[in-house]
Amino acid sequence: MDLLDTLTAKGLRGDVPTREEALAVLATTDDELLDVVAAAGKVRRKWFGRRVKLNYLVNLKSGLCPEDCTYCSQRLGSKAEILKYTWLKPDQAAEAARAGVAGGAKRVCLVASGRGPTDRDIDRVTDTIDAIKDADPAVEICVCLGLLSGNQAERLKAAGADAYNHNLNTSENTYGDIATTHTYADRVDTVQKAHGAGLSACSGLIAGMGESDEDLVDVVFALRELGSDSVPVNFLIPFEGTPLAKEWNLTPQRCLRILAMVRFVNPDTEVRIAGGREVHLRSMQPLGLHLANSIFLGDYLTSEGQAGQADLDMIKDAGFEVEGAGEATLPRHRADVAAASSCGTAASACGSGGGCGPCGGHAHAPASASASEDTPASAAEDTDASDGELRSDLVKVRLRGAGTELAPNA
Numbered sequence: 001m002d003l004l005d006t007l008t009a010k011g012l013r014g015d016v017p018t019r020e021e022a023l024a025v026l027a028t029t030d031d032e033l034l035d036v037v038a039a040a041g042k043v044r045r046k047w048f049g050r051r052v053k054l055n056y057l058v059n060l061k062s063g064l065c066p067e068d069c070t071y072c073s074q075r076l077g078s079k080a081e082i083l084k085y086t087w088l089k090p091d092q093a094a095e096a097a098r099a100g101v102a103g104g105a106k107r108v109c110l111v112a113s114g115r116g117p118t119d120r121d122i123d124r125v126t127d128t129i130d131a132i133k134d135a136d137p138a139v140e141i142c143v144c145l146g147l148l149s150g151n152q153a154e155r156l157k158a159a160g161a162d163a164y165n166h167n168l169n170t171s172e173n174t175y176g177d178i179a180t181t182h183t184y185a186d187r188v189d190t191v192q193k194a195h196g197a198g199l200s201a202c203s204g205l206i207a208g209m210g211e212s213d214e215d216l217v218d219v220v221f222a223l224r225e226l227g228s229d230s231v232p233v234n235f236l237i238p239f240e241g242t243p244l245a246k247e248w249n250l251t252p253q254r255c256l257r258i259l260a261m262v263r264f265v266n267p268d269t270e271v272r273i274a275g276g277r278e279v280h281l282r283s284m285q286p287l288g289l290h291l292a293n294s295i296f297l298g299d300y301l302t303s304e305g306q307a308g309q310a311d312l313d314m315i316k317d318a319g320f321e322v323e324g325a326g327e328a329t330l331p332r333h334r335a336d337v338a339a340a341s342s343c344g345t346a347a348s349a350c351g352s353g354g355g356c357g358p359c360g361g362h363a364h365a366p367a368s369a370s371a372s373e374d375t376p377a378s379a380a381e382d383t384d385a386s387d388g389e390l391r392s393d394l395v396k397v398r399l400r401g402a403g404t405e406l407a408p409n410a
């Protein structure tokens, strides 16, 4: 297939496809799916070998957010029966982080709900970073607290944070459909602040909110242009009690096409399968490892993931290996860029969105167009059979780990 040969050649050189080529990946049929995975898998192996980076989420503050992100179980007015608690103490957060690191995680992601941190919140997170790094200086720490202001990014960098997450989530054109209490430009600004302070930028998207293929391609190219070092790809978790509870727009095949497109556009960037992995990829998760080089271990912020041991078994069974603490994640030339940016010399911004990655999302028009009789597999069958129904069998609220007396499942 000419398209895949072209994309593979570009990816192996570290070149970016055209927008039309990226759209064509999303339009491939189920008959072509394994060829798409194989082609993007070559690009993944060129830059990341068979390594899988494990990341571990610690939800420092859960629920009760004043923002209105429609995909989020922690949003203003959410009826989702999630855990709600205020800031974990540094020793509690460090204990939660230890469980993830013991399970094989290289990076700990410290996340708090809310529009953005106060300066007092930065003090709390500084103490938490100290507690984690005192126990294990090699742990990478990514912080995710929402919109940053003033010198907060510089303070986090000085405290020892390695990265800051703030996802763009969707295209600039549709951002107003998923949140009204802040803007796409606000999110870009925070990513730029983080990057400017020398923090590695982690910024990604949420698929399955009803967005079009064009929206997906727009946000993925925007993330590339922003210089995100890590791109988490979330698949909407339609929480009961949120506006998007009935948005089941994804199939495992659609998720794999999206991951392949993200890989082709970001050949040498960390691509992470984030929230919704188990819900939407289901038994196809191992194929996702051929495209992404990073996943979360165990549970998410407000929902359960599969057991950490199941994640490790999956990686081993699929022929991949867990990336060690001493191994660089990014290829050398990308690490050089990150180092340059930490000196304040990076050319451009980065990406990342509000403090709350692995949640869910919203939409306007359905993602897949109506199918004609002669439409082959992909667009016609890309809507989950359960479209329009609540799926409490697939979406399980997290009731263990951080903020509870129960052990996590890492």
Ligand code: SF4
Pocket: 065, 066, 067, 068, 069, 072, 073, 074, 075, 076, 112, 113, 114, 115, 146, 354, 355, 356, 359
């Ligand atoms: S995504 Fe973040 S800012 Fe938006 S409602 Fe959820 S916790 Fe609040």
